[in-house]
Amino acid sequence: MITQALLRALDKKALWLVAILVALAIAVPAANLMIPPGQPGHVPIYVVTLFGKYLTYAMLALALDLVWGYCGILSLGHGAFFALGGYAMGMYLMRQIGDRGVYANPVLPDFMVFLNWKELPWYWMGFDQFWFAALMIVLVPGLLAFVFGFFAFRSRVTGVYLSIITQAMTFALLLAFFRNDMGFGGNNGLTDFKDILGQPVQAATTRGALFAATAVALALSVFVCSMIVNSKLGKVMIAVRDAESRTRFLGYRVEYVKLFAFTVSAVMAGVAGALYVPQVGIINPGEFEPANSIEIVIWTAVGGRGTIVGPIIGAVVVNMGKSYFTGALPEFWLYALGALFVFVTLFLPKGIVGLLGQWRAVSRRHEPARPAAGEAQASDAEERGEDPTTLIGDPQPKPAE
Amino acid sequence: MRPIRSLRLLFALVGLSLTLLAGVARAQDVPGLIEAMGEANLRELGGIVEELAATGDSTVAPALEALADGDLYVDEADGRVVIVTRNRMYDPVTQTEIGPAGDADLSRIRINNSLRRDVAAALGSLTLMSDDPTVRLSAARSMRANPTEENLILLDEALAAETNPSVRGAMETARAVTILALDDTSLEEKRAAVPVVARNAGREAITILNAALGSAPEELATDIRSAIAGLEQERAIWAALQNVWFGVSLGSVLLLAAIGLAITFGVMGVINMAHGEMVMLGAYTTFVVQDVIRRNAPELFDYSLAIALPLAFLITALVGIAIERGIIRWLYGRALETLLATWGLSLILQQTVRSIFGPTNRQVGNPSWMSGSFEFYGLSLTWNRFWIVIFAIAVFTALLVVLNRTALGLQMRAVTQNRRMASAMGIRTPFVDAMTFGLGSGIAGLAGVALSQIDNVSPNLGQGYIIDSFMVVVFGGVGNLWGTLVGALTLGVANKFLEPYAGAVLGKILILVLIILFIQRRPRGLFALKGRAVES
Numbered sequence: 002m003i004t005q006a007l008l009r010a011l012d013k014k015a016l017w018l019v020a021i022l023v024a025l026a027i028a029v030p031a032a033n034l035m036i037p038p039g040q041p042g043h044v045p046i047y048v049v050t051l052f053g054k055y056l057t058y059a060m061l062a063l064a065l066d067l068v069w070g071y072c073g074i075l076s077l078g079h080g081a082f083f084a085l086g087g088y089a090m091g092m093y094l095m096r097q098i099g100d101r102g103v104y105a106n107p108v109l110p111d112f113m114v115f116l117n118w119k120e121l122p123w124y125w126m127g128f129d130q131f132w133f134a135a136l137m138i139v140l141v142p143g144l145l146a147f148v149f150g151f152f153a154f155r156s157r158v159t160g161v162y163l164s165i166i167t168q169a170m171t172f173a174l175l176l177a178f179f180r181n182d183m184g185f186g187g188n189n190g191l192t193d194f195k196d197i198l199g200q201p202v203q204a205a206t207t208r209g210a211l212f213a214a215t216a217v218a219l220a221l222s223v224f225v226c227s228m229i230v231n232s233k234l235g236k237v238m239i240a241v242r243d244a245e246s247r248t249r250f251l252g253y254r255v256e257y258v259k260l261f262a263f264t265v266s267a268v269m270a271g272v273a274g275a276l277y278v279p280q281v282g283i284i285n286p287g288e289f290e291p292a293n294s295i296e297i298v299i300w301t302a303v304g305g306r307g308t309i310v311g312p313i314i315g316a317v318v319v320n321m322g323k324s325y326f327t328g329a330l331p332e333f334w335l336y337a338l339g340a341l342f343v344f345v346t347l348f349l350p351k352g353i354v355g356l357l358g359q360w361r362a363v364s365r366r367h368e369p370a371r372p373a374a375g376e377a378q379a380s381d382a383e384e385r386g387e388d389p390t391t392l393i394g395d396p397q398p399k400p401a402e
Numbered sequence: 403m404r405p406i407r408s409l410r411l412l413f414a415l416v417g418l419s420l421t422l423l424a425g426v427a428r429a430q431d432v433p434g435l436i437e438a439m440g441e442a443n444l445r446e447l448g449g450i451v452e453e454l455a456a457t458g459d460s461t462v463a464p465a466l467e468a469l470a471d472g473d474l475y476v477d478e479a480d481g482r483v484v485i486v487t488r489n490r491m492y493d494p495v496t497q498t499e500i501g502p503a504g505d506a507d508l509s510r511i512r513i514n515n516s517l518r519r520d521v522a523a524a525l526g527s528l529t530l531m532s533d534d535p536t537v538r539l540s541a542a543r544s545m546r547a548n549p550t551e552e553n554l555i556l557l558d559e560a561l562a563a564e565t566n567p568s569v570r571g572a573m574e575t576a577r578a579v580t581i582l583a584l585d586d587t588s589l590e591e592k593r594a595a596v597p598v599v600a601r602n603a604g605r606e607a608i609t610i611l612n613a614a615l616g617s618a619p620e621e622l623a624t625d626i627r628s629a630i631a632g633l634e635q636e637r638a639i640w641a642a643l644q645n646v647w648f649g650v651s652l653g654s655v656l657l658l659a660a661i662g663l664a665i666t667f668g669v670m671g672v673i674n675m676a677h678g679e680m681v682m683l684g685a686y687t688t689f690v691v692q693d694v695i696r697r698n699a700p701e702l703f704d705y706s707l708a709i710a711l712p713l714a715f716l717i718t719a720l721v722g723i724a725i726e727r728g729i730i731r732w733l734y735g736r737a738l739e740t741l742l743a744t745w746g747l748s749l750i751l752q753q754t755v756r757s758i759f760g761p762t763n764r765q766v767g768n769p770s771w772m773s774g775s776f777e778f779y780g781l782s783l784t785w786n787r788f789w790i791v792i793f794a795i796a797v798f799t800a801l802l803v804v805l806n807r808t809a810l811g812l813q814m815r816a817v818t819q820n821r822r823m824a825s826a827m828g829i830r831t832p833f834v835d836a837m838t839f840g841l842g843s844g845i846a847g848l849a850g851v852a853l854s855q856i857d858n859v860s861p862n863l864g865q866g867y868i869i870d871s872f873m874v875v876v877f878g879g880v881g882n883l884w885g886t887l888v889g890a891l892t893l894g895v896a897n898k899f900l901e902p903y904a905g906a907v908l909g910k911i912l913i914l915v916l917i918i919l920f921i922q923r924r925p926r927g928l929f930a931l932k933g934r935a936v937e938s
Contacts, residue, residue, distance in 0.1 A: 160737060165876050169917060173910075332756075336749075338746070338749055346739045346740075347732055
């Protein structure tokens with residue numbers, strides 16, 4: 002049964018994606034390290050780090066896609082899970098600084114010395130060990146999502162209400178992490194990292210390794226997501242997305258299905274955050290901004306939700322656009338992002354991947370001799386829960402649920 | 403010690419009787435007496451002070467005060483006596499400025515401690531007996547500060563003659579304070595003084611009583627303690643009331659920001675993330691109106707808000723209708739997607755405003771009737787907060803009237819309850835949607851005008867309110883304006899009551915956590931729609 006699930010998970014698309022990511026994990030750092038600068042094919046170190054960052058974003062978008070695209074939960078709290086994972090990693094990196102900080106205190110990070118703290122708070126204990134930090138990276142976002150989701154889904158908080166309370170959670174965490182006496186560096190967050198696993202963070206080899214780790218982690222996430230959505234559970238998730246009450250009446254425990262997706266997704270977001278921090282070199286409360294969480298949604302929407310490859314494309318494309326615009330035309334970026342939100346929701350409800358699918362469907366329709374393919378396409382669409390009539394028929398507003 | 407005190411007492415009495423005698427009989431030439439101070443030695447000076455006190459004329463008070471403070475000088479050039487403060491010379495009688503003190507050859511008129519006390523006594527009697535009730539009042543109040551036996555005698559004298567009730571009250575208080583502070587007053591007197599102090603001494607009462615507690619015998623001490631306990635309880639009640647007011651004030655701001663959102667959310671199920679930007683547009687409308695008024699007709703400044711209100715309503719309502727017709731109507735039935743599209747819109751609106759007006763805060767002034775504060779019993783209220791509370795109530799009532807008494811309101815309620823049925827009955831639901839969205843946005847614009855009076859007008863203004871507004875709507879529940887009212891006030895008051903214990907930030911975090919927990923109990927808010935509309 003397990004082998005079957007594995008085989009199913011690695012359908013053609015996912016297999017390709019995993020293969021590409023693994024290839025990238027090897028090729029990009031190699032192109033940076035093996036090929037000397039100036040020669041064709043050399044990848045500068047900043048590009049490696051930049052794309053490493055994009056891949057963590059892609060992982061985050063994929064995590065959101067698992068709950069939003071497949072389970073219909075629009076979480077505005079994924080930025081928080083991402084940041085929590087990031088903080089766990091940041092705490093490990095802070096402890097690795099040791100006595101190389103400005104105040105040269107072997108135990109306390111600089112900001113604690115600055116705040117006149119005498120000893121390490123209990124929740125910083127253990128973060129000098131990588132295994133413990135790694136455990137926390139998974140546990141903290143996972144537990145938060147589990148507890149939050151357990152209560153929220155059990156009392157059937159759905160739709161917009163869930164979005165708003167996840168946003169409230171993010172906002173509460175933002176305020177909390179801004180406080181100096183929380184012991185997480187307050188406004189400035191955690192930065193000035195020196196070593197990770199004994200290697201200097203700034204070194205080209207470390208950066209290459211981090212990129213490879215990110216790509217592999219993303220490949221793993223793709224694998225996990227693909228396995229989930231192709232399983233029977235995945236079908237139930239899609240059923241929950243499309244008709245929650247009906248699924249419940251059929252006898253499924255909707256809340257547990259949702260809780261599973263939400264928790265797995267939060268863990269994935271946390272791991273993405275943990276990989277993000279050593280690459281950008283800082284984590285601060287700004288990562289908790291509710292606006293960030295909404296931005297993740299647009300990456301997913303642009304790429305195409307309800308698909309595995311969509312969010313990855315979306316996150317990379319939008320963030321490349323962001324890097325370009327904020328550098329070249331800073332005033333224009335918010336217009337572009339805003340317009341992207343409006344445009345995608347109005348004209349591209351299925352994102353880039355959906356658009357490609359439509360084109361393919363159109364070109365297929367021109368080939369008259371393949372009726373089977375069209376049928377497959379229709380049932381495929383139905384499987385994704387998209388009622389073909391919703392886009393054609395006149396949409397009607399619904400009062401608040 | 404004792405003989406000296408009795409001597410001084412005698413002296414004061416003499417001064418007093420002289421004062422009483424004074425008036426018409428020994429009306430002296432005040433400027434002449436003051437001029438004489440210039441050459442007088444200490445003893446002569448004592449005589450002059452007596453005589454000045456004897457005139458009963460309150461115009462000599464400044465000169466005496468200056469003498470006691472060492473600000474009275476003689477100009478050696480012409481022998482003139484002047485008051486010098488902050489390096490400028492003033493006439494001791496008329497208080498008019500003579501000129502800078504820099505060049506003049508001045509020497510201070512020296513006095514010793516006993517003379518200084520005489521001057522204080524003379525001043526007290528002068529002012530306590532003044533014809534002007536306000537002078538008497540301030541004299542009685544100032545006597546609380548340095549309780550001496552002379553003051554006690556003076557106060558007794560003055561009380562005997564006093565008829566003005568408020569001045570009498572002040573004198574009685576000063577007398578009670580003095581009795582409590584002196585050592586050789588009797589226990590009965592002191593016990594009688596305690597309630598007087600507790601009742602009348604206002605904010606200082608607890609300090610005064612605590613000071614008296616130190617040396618009090620047991621009998622008196624219990625009296626004082628119970629008086630202090632009573633005062634502290636009273637103070638706690640007022641502090642709580644003040645907190646309630648702060649809470650109501652915050653709640654009314656939340657109400658203004660959230661009520662438009664509640665309408666659009668309730669009627670159309672649309673999460674309008676650009677709602678905060680409507681508030682911002684309203685605030686910028688106020689800024690533009692004030693700017694135009696400042697340039698063209700500054701005398702109209704006090705009416706700027708009255709002009710800005712309808713304009714802000716119109717502008718934001720039109721923007722809202724444009725948004726509804728242009729974007730939102732294509733997304734009905736997909737609430738989560740409207741959330742994204744309106745978020746995108748909010749980014750565009752923010753950036754537009756930032757491009758036009760710049761990223762920094764814009765100065766929006768308070769009209770004169772909205773600045774300053776006033777006291778209401780023990781509460782201190784600022785006018786702008788006060789008017790915003792009134793305004794929020796007015797907007798709320800107006801909205802109730804619109805929803806319950808107009809055709810549009812009827813249609814809106816019908817559409818909220820059952821869209822398809824309403825449509826079947828011939829209500830043009832798209833028109834109602836557009837109007838609802840316009841109304842909701844227009845109210846956000848009105849909120850913007852109000853918020854421009856208490857908050858920074860910057861492109862990020864709306865962002866700060868959007869999450870709070872959502873909390874209010876989610877907490878209060880949709881489909882009922884009263885839910886929004888209760889939600890806003892509850893959150894406001896709860897926030898202000900948590901603040902002293904937890905601090906502003908932690909208080910807010912607690913509120914957010916409480917709302918998240920509350921939603922678990924009631925997933926549709928306080929005032930949820932019941933029946934079929936719940937699950938559609």
